[in-house]
Amino acid sequence: MTAPLFLVHNGLATPLSNGAVAIGRLEECQVVLDGREVSRRHARIVATPEGPLLVDRSRFGTEVNGSRLAAPALLRDGDLVGVGDYSLAVTARPWDLGAEPVVAALGTGWRVRVAAWRRRYGPTEALGAAVAVGVALGSRAAGAGLPLAAFAATLTEACWFYGTLAWRDLRRERSEAAERGSDLPPAVARAVVRDLVLEFGAAEAVDSLVLRPICYAAGMHWLGTVPGILAGKIVADLLFWGPVLSVCHWRFGARPVPQPSPDRSRSTTSTRPLIRRD
Secondary structure, three states, rough: OOOEEEEEEEEEEEEEOOEEEEEOOOOOOOEEEEOOOOOEEEEEEEEOOOOEEEEOOOOEEEEEEEEEEOEEEEOOOEEEEEEEOOOEEEEEEHHHHHHEEEEEEOOOHHHHHHHHHHHHHHHHHHHHHHHHHHHHHHHOOOOOHHHHHHHHHHHHHHHHHHHHHHHHHHHHHHHHHHHEEEEOOOHHHHHHHHHHHHHHHHHHHHHHHHHHHHHHHHHHHHOHHHHHHHHHHHHHHHHHHHHHHHOOHHOOOEEEEEOOOOOOOOOOOOOOOOEEOO
């Protein structure tokens, strides 16, 4: 049986055999790195039956053993993953490097995830409900039928939701560019749109074209416009966010925390300090 591998970073060892590990500047990433050549969501490592698979998601590129990644690559014991000015080691025996072992704190992961979801999506979703109700009321007052009113509410809510997320992400990127004394490159705007597509993917198409209009129309038919839209939104969100958050859970995973007095002969999670390339 192949020994489990770990990614060592900043005195912590992140196991690569369970779920996925996100690398980037965002605080929600499991491996948080700072630097001008580190993207917000730079790369991720996904556990597969063949071993951990490294996927580059950045505009700067990711290296393995000094070679720029051209396609997703399986990682092996002894590999070095290059992200910006950093080199992160992949190893099966991190304790041999004199690092303190760590394990994931039970329960901490869900608290981190929920807090991250609330910060990113909460205010936008709440105001999106008000937008949907307002458009549905206006459409019905103008004589639109239930299907048309439901589609109008869905389309406007989607434009509000993704427009707000894109605006917030671009504002953050523009602020960081200003701190570096540079203008925002056009490639960054394209990267923001690309990240939103990767974040929501096919779930959004199914939601906007089928699921949400049906929920809104059914809700308005049975409960009236305002309570119907609100009830329909609750049902649609429950069905929509499950797939989205399960796909994106790697961005909000549990952070490892140190554990005292390990038995290194039996340890399964250990660490090595992050290496910064000169």
